[in-house]
Amino acid sequence: MAQHRSTRVDRLMRPVHRWVWSDFNRRVRKLLAFSEVETDGGRDILRAAEVTPDPLLRRLYLEHAIDELHHGVLFRERGSALLRARTRSPHLDSSEKWRPSGGHGLDDLCIQTESDESLLAFLHLSEKAAAGRFAIYRDVVDDDPSTRAVFEEILHDEVFHMNYTYTQLARISPASYRQRLWRARATRLWKRYVRVAAALAGVMGTTLLMLQYFILLPPFAWLAKRAAARERAGWTPIPLHRSESTSQY
Numbered sequence: 001m002a003q004h005r006s007t008r009v010d011r012l013m014r015p016v017h018r019w020v021w022s023d024f025n026r027r028v029r030k031l032l033a034f035s036e037v038e039t040d041g042g043r044d045i046l047r048a049a050e051v052t053p054d055p056l057l058r059r060l061y062l063e064h065a066i067d068e069l070h071h072g073v074l075f076r077e078r079g080s081a082l083l084r085a086r087t088r089s090p091h092l093d094s095s096e097k098w099r100p101s102g103g104h105g106l107d108d109l110c111i112q113t114e115s116d117e118s119l120l121a122f123l124h125l126s127e128k129a130a131a132g133r134f135a136i137y138r139d140v141v142d143d144d145p146s147t148r149a150v151f152e153e154i155l156h157d158e159v160f161h162m163n164y165t166y167t168q169l170a171r172i173s174p175a176s177y178r179q180r181l182w183r184a185r186a187t188r189l190w191k192r193y194v195r196v197a198a199a200l201a202g203v204m205g206t207t208l209l210m211l212q213y214f215i216l217l218p219p220f221a222w223l224a225k226r227a228a229a230r231e232r233a234g235w236t237p238i239p240l241h242r243s244e245s246t247s248q249y
């Protein structure tokens with residue numbers, strides 16, 4: 001069994017993860033979303049295998065890409081199996097909520113602009129984060145042995161990816177691999193901050209619009225109503241001097 005220590009934050013968040021995975025709809029949605037992320041990551045790493053000048057890295061990237069594409073298939077198959085099982089039950093929810101959304105790791109990859117050093121540092125941190133998360137997910141889906149087995153299998157590969165990327169980074173960049181890792185950590189943190197800030201800005205924008213709607217609009221609505229109440233009902237005769245039109249029509 002693959003062993004990996006989750007971060008303290010992830011361990012603190014364990015009840016939240018358990019709550020998220022306890023709902024059938026969320027469980028399926030997350031599995032399908034993971035499938036997309038793993039498949040996209042696999043394609044990117046396949047591209048890295050094509051462009052690297054290092055023969056050993058090319059072979060390792062290739063194995064890594066095959067693993068990630070396989071993870072995508074495993075997640076998709078498990079999500080589909082759950083969906084099929086639910087379809088046979090009377091409580092079918094066929095709304096658009098099933099569409100996968102979001103990602104959690106390899107989705108920031110940009111192969112064309114990355115050197116092998118920065119790519120390995122980025123991959124090491126992503127795989128480490130994925131291994132920590134998958135270890136928790138494996139534990140919180142203990143009511144569902146098939147989903148648990150999928151996480152168990154994938155976790156084993158993620159730990160291998162986490163280890164080989166570190167070893168290879170130390171091999172090709174022995175003098176500066178620690179700085180590379182710190183730089184990659186800082187970049188991850190910055191991207192996380194930008195995502196949180198963007199989400200917060202969205203919430204603040206929505207709140208301000210709602211406040212405007214409920215605070216600024218009611219006085220105008222009241223004034224309009226009062227003006228309408230002053231109007232006389234029905235036709236209003238036009239004074240004689242105003243009815244003498246100068247228009248040819």
Ligand SMILES: [Fe+2]
Binds near residue numbers: 067071154158
């Ligand atoms: Fe993976």
Ligand SMILES: [Fe+2]
Binds near residue numbers: 157
């Ligand atoms: Fe991986």
